[in-house]
Amino acid sequence: MKISLFPIALLALLCSGTSAASAVTEPAHDGLAALEVVRPSRTCSSLLTLDLASIGGSGSRVTSASVQDTDQGVTVCNVEGTLAPSIGFRVQLPLDGWTQRYLQVGCGGLCGRISLRPDAVAGCVPFESGRFVVASTDMGHQGNGGTFGANPQQRADFAHRGVHLTARAAKALIKTFYDRAPAYSYFSGCSDGGREALIEAQRYPHDFDGIVAGAPAMNFQVQNSLLHAWQARVNRAPDGRSVLVASQLPLLHRAVLDQCDGLDGQLDGLLSDPRICRFDPATIQCPAGQDSDQCLTAAQMQAARRIYDGPRDERTGERLAVGGPQPGSELAWGGVFVPERAHGPLFSETIALEALRYLVFEQAPQPGYRLEQLRFDAETFDRLRARHPLFDATDPDLSAFADKGGKLILWHGWSDHHISPINTIAYHEALQRHLGKPEVERFVRMYLVPGMYHCHGGQGPSELDLLTPLMRWVESGQAADEIKVYQASRSGLPLSPKSRRAKTGRTPEYRPVYPYPAVARLVSDGQGERHTRGEPLTDTPTPAWRGADFYQPYRPRER
Template structure:
């Protein structure tokens, strides 16, 4: 547990410091004292609730029955919103404290998961104080032929999450005889995009929104970033150049050059933008006979291309904001760097799923391949037509802010799927659009060193943002520093996105791993349980030089000397206000 002298030593302006750790006394983070409300009708009676006013003809509750998990009994409701949006709502029978939490869905969804991330040790959640809900966003499974249906595209883009919120609130009103006092949304990856879609399109749905590693730049992220990451590491025969067994060479070279830039050698890079790493530093000499600890010229060039990302060949301008950041190398395995030269990679699948089915107004067909992708301005311009449908980059959050909504963004610096510079770019765009003072009144960004996509990695990745969000919404106490906890390899392997696995009312079917989940990486057991302060961007936490290096209590606030604008790229205008497409 963090010593309370941290509260006295770290004074962050006029904002009281919030420390969040599993088992940390919740009294230190005040939330509204809301009494438990019991059901007004039976669980089975919810099958008679009419949802057609929300979803249209055919919308209905399919089933409603009581279930018990982890000591919490809840009424589990499953239903459909026309034409085919599946949803699930878990309504506690004895423990509801008037809060609603909707959970986002990762990847291209197609399943219902009530797995809540970024809420490690959140007492009201673990004790069954929330009604929980989630949706499959209008389709089931991994068959992406649904992208031929304009309605299903809209359901995935924005309609599914919004209508689920409306349906869940109607069911809450029917079951308890009252609406929730507060409504929250949390999600990571595409769930983070969904979170921002809610803030941008439907500002009345939620009081507080937590968006982790958001796929907010959805079309460019999937159609260009992942396509490039797959292609850039292939030779003329389509075989991989760099394979997973070579990544530790690259990673160790990065740490050797950049680990100490933040004043501490701990295997973590506080801000990778300060790391000006050139893979050529580990290139084998021409005369080398032993290449076990160096990279060939072809491997070096492939690594450079992966870091840098694609550029328009005519002008040299960037087609994406950035590639993966230095320090993320071990996480590339299986995503865009295979275990062997002829194994499949996730980046190719993710890119082709979107390119063949979602990215263009007219789908190009099932035979479209990565070889057909032109990495130039024309391809990016083709994505502009549906940018206002799928993307969540609109920085105008006036309606959300004016009604008192609060937004927390978070991202791992070592994210291999989505460069954290996308989230920084959005944070900065909100400040430009809204004004810095206004933006700081309702929005925060946290960046986690050494953390992969939505969790896991070499850095402390377990955190609770839900409790600080409740304190902000319900008590007006803005979040400042948070504490992250190092997950052991066993913990990271046991849960998707590094999220906790002991949430009440979650069925076993909700615990299926996602292809987006980070691969488990062997960690130094000596780091198990270490804690670290993370401050709102752009500030960083630095070691005070005196205390236990593995304790958050030994870190203090420091301005970030690397704070800088994100690079200009050909889609920079995507992060300016636009009218959303409803279709």
């Protein structure tokens, strides 16, 4: 017998005798709402009969429902299922301690897997203690390749449908299991998960109350084709060998710091805003006739210049992407577009070929298509436009999300080696142009983290919690003026700063990050040195490029 989603009132008649919702209320704390702790109203296994056809269509169903313990030691009802035709999803519903909050986690890369661990939750007590129902999806296919792009339905499921239908299915499971809808719904994703976060805000503004979008691959069409292909191509000599190799990256990074560390008023190995760093690799070019591991050859210097600059039309010089990796990111280039070893694999080449062969063009080339066949010119760029409204998430019209009270946190590492933070800055600027700066400040905050790589890690503090500030903003109207970013733990201690302090007897190091465009400035007073909120270091405009119109409102494409 299947449980019908309609009418919901009949669900109570099908309960199988589990304890009713507890009347215990978790008190308001740290700016979060006081919410009743709710227990399940039925057994976990009873969810196997829930009818999902009204959400995903015929063939949508729960495939398993069993009680399990998570890696954090939380006992949950682990539900897996399929939304037609092939969207896999997983939902974990706590048996104890659910405080009526739902969190959906985005998926990175080309997805094809399910991960329930979000970025930017370091020290988020409600998450780490199992107070959320958590869900995610594989977005309609298995495996991290791009061959699903040949199927129009799977393209749509990856582009937007998978995350939306998973949200609907998860909420149906919550309502059935607890006899209570979530009081607050949140989404957090990084990389393509950040693109998915913005897809939700743009296409489905009523799915979530608060959204965290980290290092978003919002320019999917350009990012995974021209940008990654360029980075791999410009570092390849005519004989196929790599020009720059990983062993030279520390030399390049030191040269950047020698020139630019301190421009922000502090010598700490980090660049608070790399746009003020006018670094030219020619400063460490070898003298004529000299080849040394302490300098760059002319070819290596040119390769580094082109990597920083990003793709351009090879004839006219027009920019084909809004930005490349910023100065200070060099130590992260290894394995992405600079090989770790001779003939080692490159992420940039792999993902560019998957995108070019199967995803970004209306007329896909043959599976044997090689990067050497790609032309960097206006014609190639314009062939990407057809699927821009399908895959991209650059529409600045978030008025529906704002009108329903939604809150959005954008974040990006300044040393991101995959997706340039200039993309996220450009989107923030587009929001202000379209909606007006006062309106954007009402529901959007953006944080740029010095020294942080793609989604996590970096040369400086990189552990942060953006979920708690988002909850506080949504639930009590308190927007965060400061985010504390902690030094990553290398000792195996828990992520929570409070837990780490209890273990070590000292407070872990952190650096504050303020809403863009403010930066953290180091000041000295009678108490010693401390960071405080400082004025922007530059008002450098986003560079002109061929896709600037991508950041204007557009009608989304369904498939």
